[in-house]
Amino acid sequence: MKHQWLRWILVGLCGVLAIGGATVVLRKPEPPPYQERIYASTEGVRMAYRLYVPPNYDATQKYPLVIWLHGSDAIGTDNLKQITGYNDAGTRVWTVHWKGFPTLVVAPQSYERYWSLHPSPLPAEEPLVMNIVAALEREFDIDPDRIYLAGQSMGGFGVWEFLEQRPDFYAAAVALCGPVGPGMISDAHTIAHIPVWVFQGAKDDVVSLADVRSMLESLRMAGGHPRYTEYSNLGHVIGPASFAETGLLPWLFAQKRNVR
Secondary structure, eight states, X not given: OTTHHHHHHHHHHTTEEEETTEEEEOOOOOOOSOEEEEEEOTTOOEEEEEXXXXXXXXXXXXXXXXXXXXXXXXXXXXSSGGGSGGGHHHHHHHHHSTTTSOOEEEEEOOSSTTOOSSOSSSOOSHHHHHHHHHHHHHHSOEEEEEEEEEEETHHHHHHHHHHHHSTTTOSEEEEEXXXXXXXXXXXXXXXXXXXXXEEEETTOSSSOHHHHHHHHHHHHHTTOXXXXXXXXXXXXXXXXXXXXXXXXXXXXXXXOOOOO
């Protein structure tokens, strides 16, 4: 048949692969089981977010809350990218280990770069995230001493910004491949009391490895004890490796807020 190869290309594009007589249908993984929600402020500013509630949620008990800050690839308003694709590892890990580490997880979606603390010119996002958290505290029984912050890339940058904005609010934080600015390094002493675990790829061509190491050194000099995992063979994409670390969840959920 003329141009028969076109048929096979179309079959491949449909995601069907024949192996040893068996037909395998390739599908995108289903998004992790998060509720789709929209927050609207009294001024009418809207922020899309996703919420995960563990299947064993019991309203008579207090639960930790994880705030997930996505990377720049998920900026928008579709309310899906922040829990899929590059961000899948950072949002799925909690849903996989819900029996051993039940927690609520909120994944807001940024509508501009850097998880802004100040209007520029759109409304600042950090206060909106805090408003969402406050609303969740009214809806669910959340332990105020076990609110955790986690983020990667742009979200890792947001982790440092959010911590320095509210140094007595969070119990601990996880920062993956997050850019670090000079101001963050000089202000590191304000958050040295907060347990943090930093993950970084040594071959990262987006984030300065020297800046990340300087931030860690500033925390140590201020009396902090940050944990640090550096992947010598990885670049900027380190989410799957970081969230596969078996010690991460036990460490994180053992932390409780330590007010200065």
